[in-house]
Amino acid sequence: MDRADRYRRQTVLPEIGEAGQRRFAAAHAVVIGLGALGSVTADLLARAGIGRLRLVDRDVVELVNLQRQTLYTEPDVDRPKAEVAAERLRATNGDIAIEGIAKDVHSRTVEDLVRSADVIVDGTDNLETRFLLNEVAVARSVPFVYGGAIATQGMVMSIHPPRTACFRCLTPKTPPPGTLPTCDTAGIFNALSSQVGSLQAGEVLRLLLGEPPSGDLLVVDGWIPEIQRIRVARRPDCPTCVRGEREYLGAKRSQVLASICGSDTISIDPVHRGPVDLDALGTRLGRLGAARRAGSVLLVDVEGHRVTVFADGRALIRGVADEAEARTIYAKYVGV
């Protein structure tokens, strides 16, 4: 096959053309979160020939993800999503540069992760990370393509102030923790999450060609199905895109904890910690319980908890009731 032929079915589109394909090849997209939406978006962007793709996710693949997260298969369970997704997409398109980064996105990591991005894609599952991405996107004047999906309902919006409202204009107040439904409690219809991911990919491709953001919120009913457009106005007192406050970006935390989408898993990301020798740690912990490697991570089963340790010192701790218990397990088995 002539490799120049690879994009023929889209360069023939008058909306894209050869010039559009060159813009794709020169573009850098950062996808934050590789669940259902991020799987679909990253896959379509790789196939469309986006020249640089950075794929970021803090989590490992679980069997429950396979119902809708189309980049993963059964042998991938327990491996970091970012690593598996990068492998899969490198096999899909060897002509582009793909990075998989298994990191938590928070105020101390986000600037590095989105550096040089032409567009930031929201594949996250929580409001706090969306507010953070919204702030960093507004601060850098980079478009941010928001997407969300729960049960049979989804939303998509391209955000690029001052031409559009921002995510904070759309959601001015943070609801108290525990009041929002999560994919664990409300479920998710897999055809809907794929629709939302596809809409996001379409927005990204259009934005990279220099098309204006639609400025509308797309509200998707994946069951009926139906898509509505809702005009979202900028709020004249928006703390993020009008007043320039950096509430989430400026948050200083010495040790970062984040619970993962309604589950009993907590991610611990110690700030002052270097690389961990996972083989040595595996040998040490092997005496206490089952410890084994899964790709680039070490899995340890202790005291009824599954601890997934990453080479940079971060850990996912499953089966804990609260942050205090997660910190205790981390200190005891990984060390601080």
Ligand SMILES: [Zn+2]
């Ligand atoms: Zn705003």
